[in-house]
Amino acid sequence: MKFNEFPFIRYTIFFVVGVLLYPITKQFFGEAILAILLSCLMGYIGLTFSYSPKKRTYFKVLLPSLAYLGLLFSGMYVASLRDVNLIPDHLIHFSEIKSYLAKVEEVDQIKPNSRGNRLSVQAVETSDEWLPAQGEVQIYHQSTMTLAPGDVIYIEGAPRLIAPPANPSMFDYSEYMARKGIYFSHFIGKKFKLVSRPEKASWSSVIVAWRQYLKEKIEFHIKDSQAKQIASALLLGQKQDLDKGLSEAYATAGAMHILAVSGLHVGIVYGFFFLLFRPTKMEGFKRAGYLIVIVGVIWFYAILTGLSPSVLRSATMFTFICLAQMNSRNPSIFNPLALSALLLLVYDPFLIYAVGFQLSYVALLGILLFQPLIRKMWYPKSKGLRYLWDITSVGLAAQLTTFPLAVHYFHVFPTYFIFTNLLAIPAAFVIMSIGVPFLLFAAFPGLANVLGWLLDYAIQFLNLGIFGLQKLPFARMDDLFMHLPEMILYWAFLFCLYHWILDRRKHRLVAIFALVFVLGFYRIILSLDRTSEEYMVIYKLNKGVVMDYSHQGQLYTIEWEVDPDELNYNVRPHRVKVMGGAAKPLAFWVKEGLCGISLPMNKELLLDANTLLPTTSHGLTMYFWENGKWWPHQEASPQNPISKGAIKISFNN
Helix, strand or coil: CCHHHCHHHHHHHHHHHHHHHHHHHHHHHCCHHHHHHHHHHHHHHHHHHCCCHHHHHHHHHHHHHHHHHHHHHHHHHHHHHCCHHHCCCEHHHCCCCCEEEEEECCCCEECCCCEEEEEEEEEEECCCCEEECECEEEEEECCCCCCCCCCEEEEECCCEECCCCCCCCCCCHHHHHHCCCEEEEEEEECCEEEEECCCCCCHHHHHHHHHHHHHHHHHHHCCCHHHHHHHHHHHHCCCCCCCHHHHHHHHHHCCHHHHCCCHHHHHHHHHHHHHHCCHHHCCHHHHHHHHHHHHHHHHHHHHHCCCCHHHHHHHHHHHHHHHHHCCCCCCCCHHHHHHHHHHHHHHCHHHHHCHHHHHHHHHHHHHHHHHHHHHCCCCCCCHHHHHHHHHHHHHHHHHHHHHHHHHHHHCCEECCHHHHHHHHHHHHHHHHHHHHHHHHCCCCHHHHHHHHHHHHHHHHHHHHHHHHHHCCCCCEECCCCCCHHHHHHHHHHHHHHHHHHHHCCHHHHHHHHHHHHHHHHHHHHHHHHHHHCCEEEECCCCCCEEEEEEECCEEEEEEECCCHHHHHHHHHHHHHHHHCCCEEECCEEEECCEEEEEECCCEEEEEECCCCCECCCCCCEEEEEECCEEEEHHHHCCCCCCCCCCEEEECCC
16 A cells, blocks of 8 residues: 555644644744645745745745645634634623523433533623524423424523533543533522424434434333334434343443444445445446435434534545545545545644544554455355354454554443444344334335334344443453554554555564554553552542552551442542552541541551642651642632642642
8 A cells, every 4th residue: 555645634633733732832822823824825835836946946846835834724723714713702701690592402311310512602692782603502391392403593691611520530530521612500409491393403413312212112112122222323323222121232232332322333224225226337328317316325324323523524534435445446445534534624723632533533543454354354155154253353353453542432342342342233234224114104004013023133133232242251341541652552563464465565563563662562551550559549429438548559548438330430440540459448437527547567547538649748748639630739729729620639748
């Protein structure tokens, strides 16, 4: 593979770098980003028109430099357009809000004690007047009235900024929502009034209504409760109804990618039409017309399933492949793949931070690059074995490249992922092959009954296999983590390994061994840092108490009346990332407003039982967790000695 044959890969890389650099460089460039971008563009155009063969070397360096610099600043500029700090009438700039008007954007999502929805604000009432405003709010209401897209409602009170995490390394919900453009949440109960409803349904509300209609058909025709949930997730992209046990089984088996509507599902829809007729054998307008129909069906399915990042990527990529097939029968997939990423990031630059977007592209790159190499290792004579080996090689290639992301974000690795893919991928193809016709003919009772019955048993068979894999010993490895430098080194290792396999050049092999050495050295440095630090972290929890103490690389802990879910989501990520693996228990006592903790080396730490702060600061340094970082006690909260987040007590003085 020659890199210069795929220009859109280069364009996308520089654009992505610009998006990633924006949060770091915006304070230096400010409003000058657009001016620099226009200067690069004008300079490039000017040099192009003044090109001279006599100065070919000069232009050969300067023209690409200006082009790539322009792409870099294009990424920064597009990211700046989504920066709410630069939008004067955004909600984030209003200090006092009495009430506001907002338009409903989604169908109500059923929650345990309320209904959730997303609103786009149109105007706010301050102490003086009504003012136009913009921004989105995640609301939760308890009204019996169902909110639908297009409804305009009046809400009393002010939305609140979504709070950052109270503990280190835990999932940052505020950042996750901010990258979707939502900075505020509001529990409104029944304190709202319906102002208006659209007389004519918008296209989005029609799609939502159609999705709801199909979901009701699934509920009616599929009898098994777990099969209903899988059908809604797999066919319509509705995963919010999955119960915890079912979701855990699929996660343990490594089959969550089956439930997340993605390139696999869009690819099945795409391949379904190729089974009917082969456009590569058609000529002229017939081929173009058939490919346009395929593109239309793909986008209808993508919209119907909610336009998740992975579906957007797949639909965009297959669109460009279809366009390329109008001129070429066997187009390269790398340029359409890179172009689809570039267009999606122009539309929403913060998609680059979405885990689904990252996994989707990295997995597909792994399949495109490594699957052919793995497949060549063995060529079974049996057609059935070749089919199974093809599926296995796809799973191996995808896991090879997505392993760092999965470990970084989810801290687990499915041990039997090969067997899962051998079961799940053919099952998904069968389910989609039955499910898509079921969705198309759901209005015909007789046909829907037959297809629904087949779909029900196909999903039950898949569930039976997934639960069986979950029960196998050592079904997954837990408490794994990779830091960003390790991920970069790992991917660099794969890049060099791929090219060494292709050309067997000596310098590639040297680079491979060098990267392995650097990766090992980095791990040693992390271990030495861990053994040199001595500190205690007291986590902020709604129920119970958890204290983790790190001493000479060993983790000790106190867990008292803690909720298992809070332990898993609030405590475990920090343990895995920073403090290491298994923990030993610490002895402690509580008496007369004091909490005494017996530490290794015959030491004892006394804490105030109410504030959990040390009774003496001699030899200790205290930090409070606030806004995503540790702050020294005096710097963090000079007015309030009690931390709103986790507390860190360092003994390294």
